[in-house]
Amino acid sequence: MRGALAIRLLIPLCAALLLLVTLLALTLDALATQSERDLREGRYAYILAQLKQRVEVPLSLGLQVESLDYLQHLLEQEAAAEADILSIDLFNARGEQLFTTDAAGIRQSVPDSWLQEIQALPAPQDEAPAAASYWLGEERDGRVLGVALYNDFGLLVGGLALRHRASDVGEALLGPGTLLLLAVAGGAALLGGLGFWWLSKPIDREAESLAAALRGRAEGPQGSSTESTALGEDGLRLLKALQKAEQECDTAAAEVERIDGRG
Amino acid sequence: MAVAERQQEPPLAALENAATTLGQAQEEIAWTRRPRRQVLIFGLALLLLATLLSAWLGLRQVEQRLEAQILPSSRAIGMSLAQQFEVALSAGIPFEALAGVEAFLATAASFDDRIGFAALFDAAGTLRHAAGPRAHELPQNLDRSLTGRESLRLLDQLGTPTAIHAQEQLQGYVLVGLEAGLPAEALRIFLLALLLIFLSVGVLLWESLRGVLYQALERPALALARLARALEEGDLSRTTWLTASGRLGQAVEALRERLVSVNGRFHAFLLGAFATRAGHFDPAVLREVTLVVRRCLTNYRLPPVAGAWPVPLEQRGLYRLAAFSLLLGEALLIPAWQLLPLFDIPRALPSLLYVFLPFLFAVPLGSESARRLLVGFADGLIFTAGALIAAAATLALPLVANLEGLIALRLLSGFGIGIALSPLGARSPLPAALATAFLATVAPGLLALFIFGIEVIAPLAAFLMAAAGLLAGQMLPSDEEEQKGKASTPSNSFPWANPLPAAVLAATPAALSLTGELPGNIAGMDVSLVLYGSLGLLFALLASDWLAKRWGVARGMALVAGAAGLLFTLLAFLPREEAPAFVLPAALLLSAVVFLGPRPHPSYDRGPATSALAAAFALLGSLFLATSLGPSLALLLPAVLLFAYAASWRLA
Numbered sequence: 001m002r003g004a005l006a007i008r009l010l011i012p013l014c015a016a017l018l019l020l021v022t023l024l025a026l027t028l029d030a031l032a033t034q035s036e037r038d039l040r041e042g043r044y045a046y047i048l049a050q051l052k053q054r055v056e057v058p059l060s061l062g063l064q065v066e067s068l069d070y071l072q073h074l075l076e077q078e079a080a081a082e083a084d085i086l087s088i089d090l091f092n093a094r095g096e097q098l099f100t101t102d103a104a105g106i107r108q109s110v111p112d113s114w115l116q117e118i119q120a121l122p123a124p125q126d127e128a129p130a131a132a133s134y135w136l137g138e139e140r141d142g143r144v145l146g147v148a149l150y151n152d153f154g155l156l157v158g159g160l161a162l163r164h165r166a167s168d169v170g171e172a173l174l175g176p177g178t179l180l181l182l183a184v185a186g187g188a189a190l191l192g193g194l195g196f197w198w199l200s201k202p203i204d205r206e207a208e209s210l211a212a213a214l215r216g217r218a219e220g221p222q223g224s225s226t227e228s229t230a231l232g233e234d235g236l237r238l239l240k241a242l243q244k245a246e247q248e249c250d251t252a253a254a255e256v257e258r259i260d261g262r263g
Numbered sequence: 264m265a266v267a268e269r270q271q272e273p274p275l276a277a278l279e280n281a282a283t284t285l286g287q288a289q290e291e292i293a294w295t296r297r298p299r300r301q302v303l304i305f306g307l308a309l310l311l312l313a314t315l316l317s318a319w320l321g322l323r324q325v326e327q328r329l330e331a332q333i334l335p336s337s338r339a340i341g342m343s344l345a346q347q348f349e350v351a352l353s354a355g356i357p358f359e360a361l362a363g364v365e366a367f368l369a370t371a372a373s374f375d376d377r378i379g380f381a382a383l384f385d386a387a388g389t390l391r392h393a394a395g396p397r398a399h400e401l402p403q404n405l406d407r408s409l410t411g412r413e414s415l416r417l418l419d420q421l422g423t424p425t426a427i428h429a430q431e432q433l434q435g436y437v438l439v440g441l442e443a444g445l446p447a448e449a450l451r452i453f454l455l456a457l458l459l460i461f462l463s464v465g466v467l468l469w470e471s472l473r474g475v476l477y478q479a480l481e482r483p484a485l486a487l488a489r490l491a492r493a494l495e496e497g498d499l500s501r502t503t504w505l506t507a508s509g510r511l512g513q514a515v516e517a518l519r520e521r522l523v524s525v526n527g528r529f530h531a532f533l534l535g536a537f538a539t540r541a542g543h544f545d546p547a548v549l550r551e552v553t554l555v556v557r558r559c560l561t562n563y564r565l566p567p568v569a570g571a572w573p574v575p576l577e578q579r580g581l582y583r584l585a586a587f588s589l590l591l592g593e594a595l596l597i598p599a600w601q602l603l604p605l606f607d608i609p610r611a612l613p614s615l616l617y618v619f620l621p622f623l624f625a626v627p628l629g630s631e632s633a634r635r636l637l638v639g640f641a642d643g644l645i646f647t648a649g650a651l652i653a654a655a656a657t658l659a660l661p662l663v664a665n666l667e668g669l670i671a672l673r674l675l676s677g678f679g680i681g682i683a684l685s686p687l688g689a690r691s692p693l694p695a696a697l698a699t700a701f702l703a704t705v706a707p708g709l710l711a712l713f714i715f716g717i718e719v720i721a722p723l724a725a726f727l728m729a730a731a732g733l734l735a736g737q738m739l740p741s742d743e744e745e746q747k748g749k750a751s752t753p754s755n756s757f758p759w760a761n762p763l764p765a766a767v768l769a770a771t772p773a774a775l776s777l778t779g780e781l782p783g784n785i786a787g788m789d790v791s792l793v794l795y796g797s798l799g800l801l802f803a804l805l806a807s808d809w810l811a812k813r814w815g816v817a818r819g820m821a822l823v824a825g826a827a828g829l830l831f832t833l834l835a836f837l838p839r840e841e842a843p844a845f846v847l848p849a850a851l852l853l854s855a856v857v858f859l860g861p862r863p864h865p866s867y868d869r870g871p872a873t874s875a876l877a878a879a880f881a882l883l884g885s886l887f888l889a890t891s892l893g894p895s896l897a898l899l900l901p902a903v904l905l906f907a908y909a910a911s912w913r914l915a
Contacts, residue, residue: 004509005479012471013306016464017313019707023460024317026710031449032325039332039441042375043339049374050343082335177324181317188313195305203298203480207510214517233294234484234491238518241494245525245563252559253532259551260539 005204006196013192017185025178033167040084041145044162045134047078048147051160055090059151072099086142086163090149093156102163110161113137118148118159142166210235214242292484299476306472307465314461322453326444333421333441334414340371341425341437344381348437352429358385361392369394371439379420379440386433397440419443456706462798463706466699470587477580478738483511485576490518499526500566503573529565581738582687586696588731589650589683592657592724593676594697594704595711620882621670622677623769626875629681634872642686643739649683650732652676658725661718681872683732686739693874694764694857762877763908764857769878770885770901771831771853802851820856821909827852828905835898853901856908 051074058068075088079101087102095109117135136145146161213235344367351361361383368381372395380395388405400418414423420440427434445453486503493501502522505515536556540549566572629649637645656676663669684693711720813819830849837845881904888897 005475005511008475008479008508009302009306009472012468012475013309016310016468016471019467020310020314020460020464021317023464023706023710024314024321024457026714027453027456027460028321028325030710030714031445031453032328035325035329035445035449036332038446039329039336039377042377043332043336046336046340046343046374175324175328177321177328180320180324184313184317184320188309192306192309195309196302199298199301199305204510207514211510211514211517214514214521234487235514237491237495238487241491242521242525245494245497245499246528248559248562249525249528249532252555253535255555256532256536256539256552259548259555260542 005200006193009196009200010189010193013196014185014189017188017192021178021181021185025181028177033171037143037166040164041136041143044082044085044145044164045147048134048145048160048162051075051078051088052147052149055149055160056151059149059157075099075101082164084165086165089161089163090158091161092158098158110159114144114146114159114161118146118156121148123150123154139163206235210238213239292481292488295476295481295484299473299480302476303469303472306468310465310468311461314457314464318453318457322444329444330414330421333443334423336375337422337439337441338425340374340378340381340439341423344368344371344437344439345425345427348383348427348435349429352427352434358427358429358434359391364392365394368392372396372398375441377442377446379418379442381437381439383435383437384424385435388436391435395440416443456710458798459706459709463703467703470584470699470703474580474584477584479507479509480511481580482576483507483515486515487511487518489576490522497563499529500564500572502566503576505573505576526566529563532559581735583696585646585731585735585739586684586687586693587700588735589646589653589680589728590697590700591704591731592654592726592728593680594700595708595720595724595727596657596660597701597704597708616886617666617669618673619769620879621673622680623875623879623882625674625677626681626684627872629678629683630685630872630875631681632678633682633685637682637685641739643736645686646683646739647732647736649679649681649685650728650736652679652682654679654725654728654732657721657728660721677875681875685872698854698857762873763904763911765874766877766881767853767901767904767908768857770881770904771850771898823852824856824905824909827856828902828909831898831902831905835895835902853905856905 054074055068055071071090075090079085079088085101087100089097089102089110090099091097091110091114093115095112095115097108097110114137117137121135122132134145134147136143138144140163142163142165144161144163146159148156149158149160151157347367348361352358364383368383372378372381378395379397380393380401382393382395382398382401383391384405385391390401390403390405393399393401397418397420402417414421415438417438417440419442421443422438422440424436424438426436444450482505486505490501490503499522502519503515506512507515533556536552540552543549543552633645633649653676656672656679659672660669663672687693708720711723827849830845830852834845834849881900885897885900888900
């Protein structure tokens with residue numbers, strides 16, 4: 001078959017291009033997912049910082065958190081603003097849930113790990129960077145980040161925690177980006193097929209003419225042509241040797257026949 | 264030597280005489296170098312172009328994807344700031360008289376590293392106040408309307424302008440700019456990963472194209488060249504059973520048919536001559552016929568009635584392809600070991616002990632068992648069977664629940680690999696195959712490790728091994744010639760230097776882990792470390808090739824091994840904090856030694872068995888020295904082995 005070498009060369013190229021696209025798409029998706037998560041959590045951290053401020057201001061007036069009923073509405077308003085927010089919880093220093101937007105409402109108190117996290121955060125009087133003012137963790141259906149609430153005396157009175165949905169690497173893989181990369185791979189494969197066909201054309205042509213000559217249908221490869229490879233030279237040597245052997249055999253056979261006829 | 268004399272030679276001896284080395288075979292088909300080089304360079308260039316274009320387009324796509332998060336963040340912070348300004352404005356403070364704005368904006372800008380600036384513009388788009396790392400680069404006037412704009416890109420920062428109203432009149436805008444696209448650190452990781460991916464896929468493509476060219480171009484060309492030479496010498500007893508697709512394959516097939524026809528013609532002539540002799544009683548006629556037959560046959564050697572002998576073909580490329588494809592699966596597993604449930608607590612040394620030692624001890628066992636028990640089986644069948652055993656053991660890895668199970672599976676895996684490698688023996692370039700397999704799988708292995716875990720990697724590795732066994736096994740030669748060649752090879756000599764490079768390689772990890780160069784938790788490893796290591800390995804392979812051509816293998820390798828030995832000795836006595844600077848050069852030299860290595864002695868076919876056994880003992884010795892005498896002194900073991908290796912060339 002003409003172009004068989006090109007097709008066989010094209011198969012590993014296509015496999016390599018497919019692997020390249022898969023690896024690149026996965027790498028980009030992993031980095032994009034990580035960046036998206038960082039951006040989202042940065043935004044949520046800002047929202048929590050704003051909420052924290054709005055919760056701590058009334059505390060300085062001597063009010064108890066439990067008495068601030070409007071906070072439930074505030075939390076619900078913030079939670080409704082973003083579809084990825086699963087819930088916002090406000091809890092006291094003992095871990096009892098005071099206000100929550102969690103529709104499931106399956107618990108009365110927050111996990112112990114949340115309390116440990118807010119206790120580990122730097123106190124308001126400590127000079128700490130913004131990133132150190134909140135904690136992050138894995139939670140059911142996603143991730144959680146939270147801040148600690150303090151009163152005017154610097155005492156821990158509770159915390160705010162925001163649970164949000166987190167996408168995994170690969171979830172957005174089959175998007176237009178990957179299709180674009182596949183199109184690039186397809187174009188490269190097409191170019192590769194043409195290139196391999198062009199590169200293997202002289203060899204194919206000489207092999208074809210050698211095969212035809214060996215079957216007695218043509219003169220044989222032209223060793224002196226400008227595009228010829230050494231395959232043509234080997235072919236010519238082969239043909240010459242074969243023709244010489246056949247000729248000598250025929251001559252000998254004719255001689256035996258002559259002897260036979262004379263006798 | 265006359266053909267008539269050569270006809271007296273036994274066929275096997277003739278075959279052995281005709282068997283040529285790799286270098287000679289390459290010379291015979293020197294013309295294939297140019298098209299082969301063209302195809303390889305074209306393939307790699309195309310891959311490079313596709314990589315660069317895909318990376319550029321991919322980054323643009325990621326930027327678009329991140330916009331969906333950047334704009335809400337900018338809007339959320341901007342709205343909060345705007346609300347504060349509106350409170351101040353509603354208290355009667357004029358917009359122009361707002362005070363302490365920079366400090367207020369700076370608090371918001373410092374909240375996230377990605378925020379480039381937080382700025383306050385008046386209704387005409389003139390900058391009033393700004394804070395943030397890139398605030399000083401902002402233009403004084405935007406020269407465009409901000410009304411109704413969903414997004415604005417300034418200084419590679421993306422943001423949403425938020426309007427500030429007071430008494431239902433537009434007063435100004437707040438604009439918070441966040442870095443558009445991937446952050447610098449993520450971009451750095453991506454570029455490193457891109458290099459690693461190109462390296463891996465490039466090596467894989469290189470090896471695959473080489474395999475195809477070997478099968479479809481080099482072997483048919485070699486068969487044609489050798490048949491041409493045989494025919495020119497009048498040897499009609501040769502043929503080839505090679506089958507190949509494409510025009511070259513058709514040419515080989517046509518030649519085979521033509522040879523049958525020529526031989527048939529000679530046999531017909533001989534039959535005619537015998538009939539003539541049988542029909543005449545005149546001694547003069549008989550003598551004349553005999554003379555004609557003798558004259559004709561003096562120049563030609565005819566095949567026996569049973570059939571012609573095939574011309575010997577060089578098989579090294581096939582063995583390399585088989586070893587490479589088999590080791591791909593094992594190499595894919597290397598980064599994933601610590602994801603096994605048993606290794607939840609990252610511990611490098613026990614991982615090495617449990618994962619590699621049983622494997623290394625089982626390889627010689629499998630290899631020797633196959634040599635002794637599977638006599639008479641075709642090489643391809645043995646290779647396939649071994650690969651399937653290793654694949655089955657690998658497939659079961661995620662199910663292992665205890666240490667005993669892990670060790671049992673690793674033993675089985677090593678046993679299978681040992682069986683599969685046994686037919687390849689000393690003829691396969693195992694070190695080169697191992698190195699290229701590692702390079703080809705380093706990026707996919709690491710990515711699969713980070714994204715999927717052992718549950719996906721193990722079946723993938725098993726699939727690779729099984730596919731290698733089934734596909735490469737079919738290609739391995741199983742003809743009579745190969746069996747005879749093996750049977751005539753004495754196997755009782757032991758070139759002692761052969762397994763040394765593998766032993767040196769195995770003697771280093773335990774000591775290096777204690778110098779802090781092998782991370783305890785491979786999942787937390789820096790990508791750049793892997794990249795530099797892989798590039799170093801590639802460099803070592805290229806340098807090895809160059810050295811071998813330039814200085815000759817013996818002298819060059821003795822020098823490199825000596826230098827590597829000196830570096831390891833130096834490492835043993837250096838203070839711990841200065842050691843890392845010397846580790847990479849030592850590793851590079853070691854790689855050069857291992858992968859240029861001693862070519863296995865032609866009379867010795869227990870390469871995989873002895874190499875694996877030597878590696879197992881070296882690893883065990885290194886672990887023992889590292890734990891009993893300390894990491895520094897454990898580094899003396901590879902140094903001593905390297906000096907022994909260097910000396911072996913001199914002794915040879």
